[in-house]
Amino acid sequence: MKNNYASPEDLRWKCYKCNIFLSVGPATLIYMGNKIKAQLPVCPQCGFVFISEELALGKMAEVEQILEDK
Amino acid sequence: MDQKELRLIESKCIQEEPPECTAACPIHIDVRTFIANVARGKWEEAWKILRKTMPFPGILGRICDAPCKEYCKRKGAGQAIEIGMLEQACVKTQAPKQRIIPLPKKEKCIAIAVSKLSGLTAAWDLSRKGYEVTIFEAGGELGENLLSMPDEMLPHDLVREELGILFSLGVEAVLNSSVDDEKFLSDLLNRFDALYVGPDDGGLSSNFLERENVFSGGFSHYKAKSPVWQAAEGRWAATSIDRYLQKVSQTAGREKDGPFPTRLYTNIDNVAFATAVKPLDDESGYTPQEAMQEAGRCLHCECLECVKACSYLEKFGSYPRKYSREIYNNSSIVMGPRQANKLVNSCSLCGLCEAICPENFAMQTLCLEARRDMVQKGKMPVSAHEFALLDMQFSNSDRFAMAQHETGHESSAYVFFPGCQLCASSPDKVKNVYAHLRETLSGGVGLMLGCCNAPAFWAGEEELFEKQFSIFSGKWADLGRPQIILACSTCYKIFKENLNKANIVSLWSILDETGLPRDCTVIKSDVPLALHDPCTTRYESALQNNVRNLLQKIDQPFLELTAKREYAECCGYGGLMQNANPDLAKTVIKRLAGKSSADYVTYCAVCRDNLAGAEKRTVHILDLIFNKDGESVPAARKRPGWSQRQENRLRLKHDLLSDLWAKDETNRKDNDGIVLNISSEVWQILEDRRILVTDLEEVIRHAETSGQKFFNPDTRHFKTSLKLYNTTFWLEYTTSDNGFTIYNAYSHRMVVSGKEK
Ligand SMILES: [Zn+2]
Numbered sequence: 001m002k003n004n005y006a007s008p009e010d011l012r013w014k015c016y017k018c019n020i021f022l023s024v025g026p027a028t029l030i031y032m033g034n035k036i037k038a039q040l041p042v043c044p045q046c047g048f049v050f051i052s053e054e055l056a057l058g059k060m061a062e063v064e065q066i067l068e069d070k
Numbered sequence: 071m072d073q074k075e076l077r078l079i080e081s082k083c084i085q086e087e088p089p090e091c092t093a094a095c096p097i098h099i100d101v102r103t104f105i106a107n108v109a110r111g112k113w114e115e116a117w118k119i120l121r122k123t124m125p126f127p128g129i130l131g132r133i134c135d136a137p138c139k140e141y142c143k144r145k146g147a148g149q150a151i152e153i154g155m156l157e158q159a160c161v162k163t164q165a166p167k168q169r170i171i172p173l174p175k176k177e178k179c180i181a182i183a184v185s186k187l188s189g190l191t192a193a194w195d196l197s198r199k200g201y202e203v204t205i206f207e208a209g210g211e212l213g214e215n216l217l218s219m220p221d222e223m224l225p226h227d228l229v230r231e232e233l234g235i236l237f238s239l240g241v242e243a244v245l246n247s248s249v250d251d252e253k254f255l256s257d258l259l260n261r262f263d264a265l266y267v268g269p270d271d272g273g274l275s276s277n278f279l280e281r282e283n284v285f286s287g288g289f290s291h292y293k294a295k296s297p298v299w300q301a302a303e304g305r306w307a308a309t310s311i312d313r314y315l316q317k318v319s320q321t322a323g324r325e326k327d328g329p330f331p332t333r334l335y336t337n338i339d340n341v342a343f344a345t346a347v348k349p350l351d352d353e354s355g356y357t358p359q360e361a362m363q364e365a366g367r368c369l370h371c372e373c374l375e376c377v378k379a380c381s382y383l384e385k386f387g388s389y390p391r392k393y394s395r396e397i398y399n400n401s402s403i404v405m406g407p408r409q410a411n412k413l414v415n416s417c418s419l420c421g422l423c424e425a426i427c428p429e430n431f432a433m434q435t436l437c438l439e440a441r442r443d444m445v446q447k448g449k450m451p452v453s454a455h456e457f458a459l460l461d462m463q464f465s466n467s468d469r470f471a472m473a474q475h476e477t478g479h480e481s482s483a484y485v486f487f488p489g490c491q492l493c494a495s496s497p498d499k500v501k502n503v504y505a506h507l508r509e510t511l512s513g514g515v516g517l518m519l520g521c522c523n524a525p526a527f528w529a530g531e532e533e534l535f536e537k538q539f540s541i542f543s544g545k546w547a548d549l550g551r552p553q554i555i556l557a558c559s560t561c562y563k564i565f566k567e568n569l570n571k572a573n574i575v576s577l578w579s580i581l582d583e584t585g586l587p588r589d590c591t592v593i594k595s596d597v598p599l600a601l602h603d604p605c606t607t608r609y610e611s612a613l614q615n616n617v618r619n620l621l622q623k624i625d626q627p628f629l630e631l632t633a634k635r636e637y638a639e640c641c642g643y644g645g646l647m648q649n650a651n652p653d654l655a656k657t658v659i660k661r662l663a664g665k666s667s668a669d670y671v672t673y674c675a676v677c678r679d680n681l682a683g684a685e686k687r688t689v690h691i692l693d694l695i696f697n698k699d700g701e702s703v704p705a706a707r708k709r710p711g712w713s714q715r716q717e718n719r720l721r722l723k724h725d726l727l728s729d730l731w732a733k734d735e736t737n738r739k740d741n742d743g744i745v746l747n748i749s750s751e752v753w754q755i756l757e758d759r760r761i762l763v764t765d766l767e768e769v770i771r772h773a774e775t776s777g778q779k780f781f782n783p784d785t786r787h788f789k790t791s792l793k794l795y796n797t798t799f800w801l802e803y804t805t806s807d808n809g810f811t812i813y814n815a816y817s818h819r820m821v822v823s824g825k826e827k
Contacts, residue, residue, distance in 0.1 A: 012782055012783070012784055013780040013781065013782050013789065014780065014781050014782070014783065015780060015781075016777060016778075016779045016780060016781045016788070017777050017778060017779075022780070025824065026824075027822060027823065027824045028822070028823050028824075029820040029821070029822055030820065030821045030823070031819060031820040031821065032452075036820075040822075040824070042824045043824070047824035048778065048780075048824060049822045049823065049824040050780055050789070051791065051798075051800060051818060051822060053800070053814060053816045056800065056816050056817065056818040057816055057818075060818045060820055061818065063820070064453065064818070064819050064820060065451075065453075066407070068411070068451035068452065068453060068454075069407050069408045069409070069411045069451065070406070070407060070408070
């Protein structure tokens with residue numbers, strides 16, 4: 001999961017607290033002791049990470065399954 | 071499980087045992103594959119199958135007396151397959167080209183003083199193994215007794231051609247030899263390392279025959295005249311000679327040299343009757359077309375009884391023998407993907423395979439052991455069972471669990487334990503039943519709410535199960551160990567295995583013995599209902615009888631499914647299949663729903679709800695007996711969703727405590743005024759994704775107090791997330807004066823963190 005997982009629609013969301021549109025930034029995904037770096041939509045100010053439905057139920061679910069069976 | 075245990079388990083699955091024909095064949099030709107190729111007109115392939123085991127297929131294929139035919143299972147549905155005639159039809163087609171590559175030359179030479187098919191077969195086998203072979207023939211040409219057969223039956227040119235293969239392998243023939251003369255044979259032993267003499271050589275002294283390098287063998291009676299038995303005799307002699315010269319055991323692993331009884335089971339109950347194809351011309355046998363037609367009658371014998379009956383076993387594309395090997399390998403993996411996790415976790419542990427299997431192969435034992443092993447090693451995927459274990463935790467928490475003597479009683483002769491899922495599905499029926507029991511039984515009927523901990527048992531969580539079960543036992547001991555009345559057959563099974571059997575009784579047995587409620591209006595259906603036995607009652611015939619008695623007592627006509635009693639099928643809840651493999655569970659429940667077109671009646675709340683969830687009209691027997699509310703069509707009642715199931719339990723405890731024990735339990739922490747508006751589409755999403763409303767409430771509560779959320783100026787929707795247990799929930803919503811409107815929800819298990827600034 002090294003790729004960029006931010007779609008243009010994701011970047012239409014704003015961080016409510018910081019009142020800034022999200023931008024693509026680095027984030028870390030951790031599961032079962034494995035760390036994965038990815039480029040995700042994040043609030044450039046506070047770092048709050050946005051996960052879309054497509055990503056959660058697609059690629060993330062797939063990787064979760066692989067890591068669980070490892 | 072070690073290798074030895076694995077082999078013991080594997081050996082119980084008989085799918086790979088040979089079919090009757092192969093087992094009965096003295097040289098064990100793969101008849102089933104041969105016939106399958108004939109049926110498809112694949113003559114070259116059929117030829118190759120014969121060649122694999124049959125010496126001189128051009129000859130033996132024409133004169134084989136097919137003793138296998140007598141054992142053919144087709145006999146039970148018409149007539150045995152004409153295997154001999156199929157062999158003839160095959161070897162009359164053009165033989166595919168072949169190159170025989172013998173093993174490297176061995177510096178040992180063997181004399182064969184038998185010119186019949188047995189001697190020729192020994193020469194055939196030994197020359198391929200690299201031995202120098204010399205045949206001593208009494209007559210003037212090799213294979214004289216084959217050449218004495220009529221040319222139409224066995225063309226002489228063909229015999230010479232097939233025997234020519236021996237010469238191409240370096241076999242020598244010495245003609246006009248005195249093979250009956252012991253002096254002549256004794257002299258051979260000076261030049262040869264081993265000697266094979268024929269069975270009919272009555273003139274030889276036992277002294278001579280007992281020499282360690284002299285091999286003989288043979289049959290009296292008819293077998294001496296049977297071509298395939300002659301070939302077999304030659305083959306065994308060749309094996310003995312080879313083993314003697316290699317200095318290895320004469321006997322080890324040779325139990326199946328000759329015909330043996332096979333353990334393979336083949337069910338012919340549903341096979342259509344069909345007699346053998348008659349050749350148009352009796353003299354010349356089958357034409358290729360006739361042979362193909364006859365071969366088409368072959369049953370292709372195999373067992374697969376359990377696979378035919380179980381969608382789970384079918385789904386993974388193989389059968390228990392293979393599965394046990396996969397599961398064994400899975401648990402032995404140190405690094406790398408464990409590919410059989412899904413296989414291990416998808417079994418409903420219902421035990422139908424064991425009930426069906428002629429050898430009682432128990433897939434459920436294998437899967438449960440593997441789960442326990444995975445849990446112990448910390449290798450169990452969290453997602454496989456978490457939702458069910460959290461639900462169990464809910465049931466055992468103060469929000470649902472309780473234990474009380476009957477009001478006005480200091481002790482209890484009985485305690486009613488309705489089980490978590492009946493309370494989740496039909497809380498009102500639980501109230502009705504409890505009222506009836508209090509009315510009918512004396513000595514005090516206490517009440518215990520909670521879970522029997524079957525989810526922990528099924529998940530292989532032994533420690534958790536022991537812990538929770540002892541908590542339950544403690545509360546039960548505090549009530550004075552009254553007899554437990556059980557409404558759920560899963561509870562019944564778990565309690566029976568973990569408590570003294572005298573301590574439990576099923577609700578159905580109580581109702582059958584003490585009678586039905588006096589004031590109840592039984593709403594029954596005039597058309598017969600199909601009775602579904604829950605899989606956990608598989609061996610509880612007394613309990614199954616109680617239910618049948620009850621249906622008769624209320625005059626409810628019913629019919630039996632084929633999958634009844636011992637052969638009851640699981641609804642997909644068992645073994646947490648529904649959690650670990652929701653798609654498979656859908657297939658399973660559809661299969662069960664399709665057993666009869668009639669509406670169903672059952673006596674398990676989960677079976678009832680799962681059937682209802684699959685659009686199958688189903689009533690719980692309590693819907694019929696305790697119908698005080700005038701519900702008109704209980705069969706159409708929808709399956710309560712996951713959130714509703716928790717809400718029902720929560721409310722049931724609250725209602726019972728306030729109605730019967732005058733306790734006001736208002737400490738429901740989620741009563742802080744959060745109102746959610748959820749459309750039916752979104753409800754479906756929540757159901758499919760197993761997201762509980764209580765979880766949504768918590769996510770919203772967190773977002774609204776912390777302000778941590780996203781906002782979309784285009785749609786004016788909010789989105790937020792919160793990690794609860796091992797799961798992060800995402801929620802898309804809007805706020806208004808009427809509460810929160812939910813548009814979407816999803817979850818993931820990975821933990822996400824961004825760069826803190
Ligand atoms: Zn921010």
